Amino acid sequence: MDIDFPLILVILVFGSGLIWALDALFLAPGRRRAMAELQGEYPRWQEAEHAQSLQYQARVAESAAEPVVVEYAKSFFPVLAVVFVLRSFLVEPFQIPSSSMVPTLQVGDYILVNKYTFGIRLPVLRTKVLDLNEPQRGDVMVFFPPHMNDTYFIKRVVGLPGDTVSYRNKRLYVNGEPLERQAVAELSEGKARYKLGLEQLGEANHLMQVDAMRPARDFSVVVKPEHYFMMGDNRDNSSDSRIWGQVPEKDIVGKAFAVWMHWDSLLSVPSFSRAGLIE
Numbered sequence: 001m002d003i004d005f006p007l008i009l010v011i012l013v014f015g016s017g018l019i020w021a022l023d024a025l026f027l028a029p030g031r032r033r034a035m036a037e038l039q040g041e042y043p044r045w046q047e048a049e050h051a052q053s054l055q056y057q058a059r060v061a062e063s064a065a066e067p068v069v070v071e072y073a074k075s076f077f078p079v080l081a082v083v084f085v086l087r088s089f090l091v092e093p094f095q096i097p098s099s100s101m102v103p104t105l106q107v108g109d110y111i112l113v114n115k116y117t118f119g120i121r122l123p124v125l126r127t128k129v130l131d132l133n134e135p136q137r138g139d140v141m142v143f144f145p146p147h148m149n150d151t152y153f154i155k156r157v158v159g160l161p162g163d164t165v166s167y168r169n170k171r172l173y174v175n176g177e178p179l180e181r182q183a184v185a186e187l188s189e190g191k192a193r194y195k196l197g198l199e200q201l202g203e204a205n206h207l208m209q210v211d212a213m214r215p216a217r218d219f220s221v222v223v224k225p226e227h228y229f230m231m232g233d234n235r236d237n238s239s240d241s242r243i244w245g246q247v248p249e250k251d252i253v254g255k256a257f258a259v260w261m262h263w264d265s266l267l268s269v270p271s272f273s274r275a276g277l278i279e
Helices: 005-041 051-063 068-090
Strands: 091-095 109-114 128-130 140-143 153-159 164-168 171-174 181-189 192-201 204-211 219-222 227-231 252-262
Touching: 005 051, 005 068, 068 091, 091 252, 140 227, 153 164, 153 171, 171 192
Parallel strands: none
Antiparallel strands: 091 109, 109 252, 140 153, 140 252, 153 227, 164 171, 164 219, 181 192, 192 204
């Protein structure tokens, strides 16, 4: 079961903020009055070495001290609020868990996702409150797939609303036109024989690969209004719109724009050699 981190973050931010606000409105004034009375009772409370100072501190700890839960709420709320704003509306980090976007993205890549370029959305509810830009062919996009509405997926936008997307003999066609592809290399891995190519999709000139040992799985589909057809760059090893269907506009999370780190596992050393913009 995946942890719903956005929901947990919302609860922590608003919970800590609410505790801080309630204390400031209802409890803190009483503590300040109690401390003022104690200061009158112990006029030399500011003299560190005086007995009255020790008595004053003991009485404050006994009857006017700030509750521990309020202390923690006041300490964590500003940090949580900054993380909440950054992660929900500006940039969110993701880790690549599968090889479906190879060779563009490798398993273990840590990427940054722009959360506002496709519109400002409310966290958890996913309701768009401000329209900005629309996804374009070739964009690498993070989204919730229709068959798993609580798990992030990352694929490339191949088809826009109204497009006809076809796949014949492992060649991609959009609106009847084949995408330009330049052969780059061939390599073998076990029983697989990969053909790497440089493909032009919209403004994105990106690497992709097919496995010559697997069948083509030809298809042709018209993209529905307010939906997007998504495919992985690792064309023969990707669970994408060919399997679970088109992605509704309401389930978009953001646009992946950069790799900032690669980390295979906890037992390995993080590397920044793959850091750079995503094509």
